[in-house]
Structures are given as structure tokens and as C-alpha cells.
Amino acid sequence: MRAALATLALALLAGCGGGEEGRDFRPAAIAVCDETNDEIRALGAPDSFPDTQLFARRAKDAVHDQIRGLAELEPSAEDADAVALYIDSLRQRERLLGQMAEAADAGSMHDIRETGTQIAKVDDTAREQATAAGIAECEPR
Numbered sequence: 001m002r003a004a005l006a007t008l009a010l011a012l013l014a015g016c017g018g019g020e021e022g023r024d025f026r027p028a029a030i031a032v033c034d035e036t037n038d039e040i041r042a043l044g045a046p047d048s049f050p051d052t053q054l055f056a057r058r059a060k061d062a063v064h065d066q067i068r069g070l071a072e073l074e075p076s077a078e079d080a081d082a083v084a085l086y087i088d089s090l091r092q093r094e095r096l097l098g099q100m101a102e103a104a105d106a107g108s109m110h111d112i113r114e115t116g117t118q119i120a121k122v123d124d125t126a127r128e129q130a131t132a133a134g135i136a137e138c139e140p141r
Helices: 002-015 020-043 049-071 080-105 109-132
Strands: none
Touching: 020 049, 049 080, 080 109
16 A cells, blocks of 8 residues: 555656656756757848748747657646746747748738737747746747
8 A cells, every 4th residue: 555655646746747857847948948049040030032931931840849849848846837838939939930931932021020020029928938937048038
């Protein structure tokens, strides 16, 4: 009986982000974000429709990988809600990058600019959420 209770307690702690997972989350999350930020920086600033198409698609893929990487990590129980909100912002960024690629496909500078404005708003929210989650380094200024 004691062994079963001990096993259950360990399973619950692991599922709640207790133990090492919570302590290892921050450096692991920052490493995931650094990789994504490096990939996006390497794309440079697009200056034509074809460049915007390529930039938006590659940035979207990088953000998708960032979401997946962060979702695989286990934050502490106290940071879990803040991390979930941050990941939701990343999903919005990913969706908007897809819209930007579609706007570039259509040759619509107006839609590209509008989507860029929406991305900037999501970026502001993501910065706040990353800070609240203890991973402000994920959203460089």
C-alpha cells in the first residue's frame, strides 16, 4: 500500500511540474526561444513580395517549432498558466504569419501592412506574457 501511494505521489508531482522539471524549464525555454529568434533574424528584412512570402513562411515554421518546443517542457505549477498564455500568443503570431504569406501571394501590400500591424500588437502582448512567465528573454526588444 505504501509503495502504491509513493508511486502515485511521484506521478502527481511529475504531472504538476514539480521536482526538476519546474527548475529546468526557464533555461530550456530560453534555449528554444533563442533558436527561434536566431532563425528569424537570419531571414533578414523582406523587401519584395517574393521575399515576404519566403520570410513569412519560414518565420511561421520557426514559430511553430518554438510552440512545439515550449509545449514539450514542463513549467512549475505557479508559472503554468502564464506559459500557456504566452504559447497562445505564439499561436496567434503563427496564424498571422500565415496570413502575411497569403497576402504576399495575392500581391496585396495593404494586407501585408495590416497583418504586420496585428503582429506588432501580438508581439507587445507576447512580451508581457513572456515576462509574466519568467522568460522575458524569449521576446527580445
